[in-house]
Amino acid sequence: AQKVTQAQTEISVVEKEDVTLDCVYETRDTTYYLFWYKQPPSGELVFLIRRNSFDEQNEISGRYSWNFQKSTSSFNFTITASQVVDSAVYFCALSEAPGGGADGLTFGKGTHLIIQP
Amino acid sequence: EPEVTQTPSHQVTQMGQEVILRCVPISNHLYFYWYRQILGQKVEFLVSFYNNEISEKSEIFDDQFSVERPDGSNFTLKIRSTKLEDSAMYFCASSEALGTSGRDNEQFFGPGTRLTVL
Numbered sequence: 001a002q003k004v005t006q007a008q009t010e011i012s013v014v015e016k017e018d019v020t021l022d023c024v025y026e027t028r029d030t031t032y033y034l035f036w037y038k039q040p041p042s043g044e045l046v047f048l049i050r051r052n053s054f055d056e057q058n059e060i061s062g063r064y065s066w067n068f069q070k071s072t073s074s075f076n077f078t079i080t081a082s083q084v085v086d087s088a089v090y091f092c093a094l095s096e097a098p099g100g101g102a103d104g105l106t107f108g109k110g111t112h113l114i115i116q117p
Numbered sequence: 118e119p120e121v122t123q124t125p126s127h128q129v130t131q132m133g134q135e136v137i138l139r140c141v142p143i144s145n146h147l148y149f150y151w152y153r154q155i156l157g158q159k160v161e162f163l164v165s166f167y168n169n170e171i172s173e174k175s176e177i178f179d180d181q182f183s184v185e186r187p188d189g190s191n192f193t194l195k196i197r198s199t200k201l202e203d204s205a206m207y208f209c210a211s212s213e214a215l216g217t218s219g220r221d222n223e224q225f226f227g228p229g230t231r232l233t234v235l
Contacts, residue, residue: 037226043206045160045226091160099212100224102172104150104162 002027004094006108013082014116021077021111023092029053034068034075035093035105045091050098051075079113087115119143121227123209129233130199138194138230140209149192150210150224151184153177160208166192199234206231 003026013019025034036048049059051068059066063080079086089112093105122141130136142149151163165172166184181203183195192211196203209227 043231044228045208047223047226050223093160095224098223099148100150100165100210102165102167104152104165104173104210105160105224106162107160109159 002029002032002094002096002103002106004092004106004108006090006092006111008111009109010112010114012114012116015084016081018078018080019082019113019115021079021090021092021113023075023077023108025073025075025092025094027094027096029096031096033095033098035095036066036075036077037091037093037107039089039091039110041088048077048090052098082113082115084115084117087113089113119225121209121211121225123207123227123230125230126228127231127233129235132201132234133198136196136199136232138196138207138209138232140192140194140211140227141190142192142209142211143213143225144190146211146213146225148172148212149184149186150212151194152208152210152226154206154208154229155202156205163194196232199232201234204232204234 005024032053034051038046056068065078067076089110091110092108095101095105124139149166152160153163154160162175163178164174181197185193206229208229210224212224
């Protein structure tokens with residue numbers, strides 16, 4: 001069975017600080033896919049990134065970066081120079097296939113990120 | 118850019134009533150999903166659907182739930198007799214294929230339908 005753990009329920013930082021959201025996963029699959037989604041107060045799920053289990057290169061996209069470490073089963077997400085608009089709930093997710101697989105995505109419980117001005 | 122749409126955005130119903138939540142997946146997608154998110158909790162997989170039949174379903178997806186693709190565009194979730202605990206946001210999602218890892222083969226989520234059972 002797959003499992004995603006986001007141990008940080010809520011994080012509050014002051015604007016312009018860097019913040020890292022942790023994600024630890026469990027799976028028996030040798031090939032799997034990891035995702036991050038952002039859920040702003042309006043409620044929709046905004047896709048941020050998908051990574052393959054066989055590609056451990058870290059990725060940077062603007063102020064966002066992701067650190068994938070297979071050895072520790074972690075896929076952490078860092079926001080550099082945070083902004084108030086980054087305030088949202090962030091979900092880490094896991095699936096057996098890039099498009100979701102028959103079992104869909106397994107989500108973590110989410111981390112509520114609050115950026116204070 | 119293609120998108121998944123869901124209607125209605127908010128549905129209020131009385132306990133025991135039947136509700137149908139509607140989704141229009143992206144037109145060339147083959148795999149369809151429903152997820153549920155109870156307020157303040159995580160998003161949970163309910164069911165996947167491919168080739169006009171259910172592929173997988175979670176233990177949440179009991180006999181009260183059913184899914185259907187009544188025509189070439191809609192994908193519906195029916196709850197036969199709603200309970201208070203069915204109050205949640207319901208997300209529909211679709212993807213093009215399971216096996217390829219092309220950039221376009223991601224799971225696209227709709228904006229959700231907020232169901233309130235009174």
